[in-house]
Amino acid sequence: MDALETPAGEEPRETPLRGEHDALGASFTDFGGWLMPVRYSSDLAEHHAVRQAAGLFDISHMGELLVEGPGAGEFLDHALAGAISAVPIGRAKYTMILAEDGGILDDLIVYRLEDEAFLVIANAGNRETVARALTDRVAGFDATVEDQSDDYALIALQGPAAERILAAVAQLTDVLPALSGVRNYAWGSAFFEGEPLLIARTGYTGEDGFELLVPVAHAAALWRALLAAGEPHGLVPAGLAARDTLRLEAGMPLYGHELSRDIVPAQAGLGRVIPAGKTGFVGEHAPRADARVLIGLSAEGRRAGRAGYGVYRGDALVGEITSGALSPTLGHPIAMAFVDPDAAHATDLTIDIRGTRIPASVTDLPFYRRNS
Structure with a gap:
């Protein structure tokens, strides 16, 4: 997660869920080059909801980069700090992409989708930096890098009630088999309105929860379906202010604060x-x-x-x-x-x-x- 602002003279981008946030009365802020909801009701209420029940976050500002090819694992071992080729299919790994001198360009989560396919999640403000670095480093490897960020939305469902809420979404099919096998830092697949949905048991709050990758065209419908299914369980939409205090309590670093180009x-x-x-x-x-x-x-x-x-x-x-x-x-x-x-x-x-x-x-x- 990052805290970089939009460059001077440029307008912040909007996520596919902007209309949903407006309808819920959200207040907005410039974050990582995006116009993001900072709160819907109160920072404290949203924070406590995540700790006690569940909160729903729009994290569609994050970047999604697909790395594919017979040499994808070997390439990512070279390009990133972690042992990515050792990650089993269906699992995920927290890692970093470093500059030549060891400074942190970004912290990442990498999901192994198939034997020769990996999904790299980058922070919004660093999306172009990460894409450029991976593209530069892929030379000589039998692999490709494709930025798919504009094709998908990412929604985080976080809190102790998250699994019960996800299981209650009527429009989701094949979700129960996915949930039964999705441990922490793992992912499963389901379908939402007939479209493939990646369900990852990851998050940035210190609570149990999921991050859901969905095609942009279905993002608003999924957001509304989650809120409806979660209402009996105490689910609330939550903004960046609550996310920041949640991640701080959990000791999780924020790019631009605990992580930067000048830090190893x-x-x-x-x-x-x-x-x-x-x-x-x-x-x-x-x-x-x-x-x-x-x-x-x-x-x-x-x-x-x-x-x-x-x-x-x-x-x-x-x-x-x-x-x-x-x-x-x-x-x-x-x-x-x-x-x-x-x-x-x-x-x-x-x-x-x-x-x-x-x-x-x-x-x-x-x-x-x-x-x-």
Whole structure:
């Protein structure tokens, strides 16, 4: 997920669900070059609905890139940080695409559709960057890269009631066999109004849930069908504001905040995306001695540190917050921050909140973890 804005002089794009959002009274914001719903009712109500029941998110701004061919797996092993060729059909993997020096161009999810076919999901603001990098890197491999982003919409159904809601959608066929086999970071297929539907058990909220890939022409009908089926279960439409506090509680990085071209995976605590001993991929040589590292911070009271606020140890500035909020679920301020390595386990850190120093404790990520 990203936080990049539309370039100056350009109008943000709209998703195929814009009319649905208008009908529901959504407020909008520019996000990743797209005009996206930020809320429908209140940030807190939408956040709590996802934790307690379910929320429905339009994530059609994300990019979808199809990589096919006999050499597709070998190519993606070279182009991306993960061991993609080892992913079984029906499974998915969180990974990254790196620059030559190891900086993060984007974080991705890759689904293995068939033996020689992979679906790469990229962040909206980085779609063109990812497509260009993959296209440049495919030379010499028996594989092709096709940007199919404009052909599909992506809808996220997140929360403990998500599976019950999906099973209740009357227009879905063959969904129960798909659900029975879809574990976390796996996908199954069903049909919506006769059209193929990819159902992935992935998400960006820290809850159980699904991301549904549907042809653009059927996106609005699927959105309405999900809301109707979910009404008895407490489903609400949810916007970017709730999605941001949900992902922060779950310790999930946001591109442009915890991830960027200037950050390498190990700094963000994501060195695990590169398998031990893997070589021969773009960005493998990325030593950055004494670089700042990502930590979680918790504080008391109601005043939360925000992105850009300084982190101090005594009078010394030792870091900067990348994301922060008053946690709706936990009831106290939380934040992620990059700090100097020798401050990563300190017990005397403070956050400068508009001239006032607030004590903060280093906290293991994630801040919140669901029970099941």
